[in-house]
Amino acid sequence: MSQTLPNMLENTxxxxxxxxxxxxVIGNPITTPDGVTIIPVSKVSVGFGGGGSDYxxxxxxxxxxxxxxxxxxxxxxxxxxxxxxxxxxxVPVAANTTADRIVEMVPDTLDKIxxxxxxxxxxxx
Numbered sequence: 001m002s003q004t005l006p007n008m009l010e011n012t013x014x015x016x017x018x019x020x021x022x023x024x025v026i027g028n029p030i031t032t033p034d035g036v037t038i039i040p041v042s043k044v045s046v047g048f049g050g051g052g053s054d055y056x057x058x059x060x061x062x063x064x065x066x067x068x069x070x071x072x073x074x075x076x077x078x079x080x081x082x083x084x085x086x087x088x089x090x091v092p093v094a095a096n097t098t099a100d101r102i103v104e105m106v107p108d109t110l111d112k113i114x115x116x117x118x119x120x121x122x123x124x125x
Contacts, residue, residue, distance in 0.1 A: 025042055042075050
């Protein structure tokens, strides 16, 4: 196979390494005027992939392929350092499934439907 695919994957991995460092997981400490230090902690998820093919009976060095990657940083907690004590304050997890969003939308949707029906059935003045 052409050397193009390995080069694309290496370049993708190199770019992801540039984006991720220890500060992506453990953030820079923030110190308040009263001496409390807050340290953000996050979860980092990384994915990448690529693929390609050489065309055997075509022009010299013919190659088709692609590579890509992505990264997600999700805050999970804050470490609170105060007076020699350390506390962990978790970040609440938001409902992010389709079913959760539908359940959250039901009351508002029902109110809109009821208002629409009321406006259509109300006596005209």
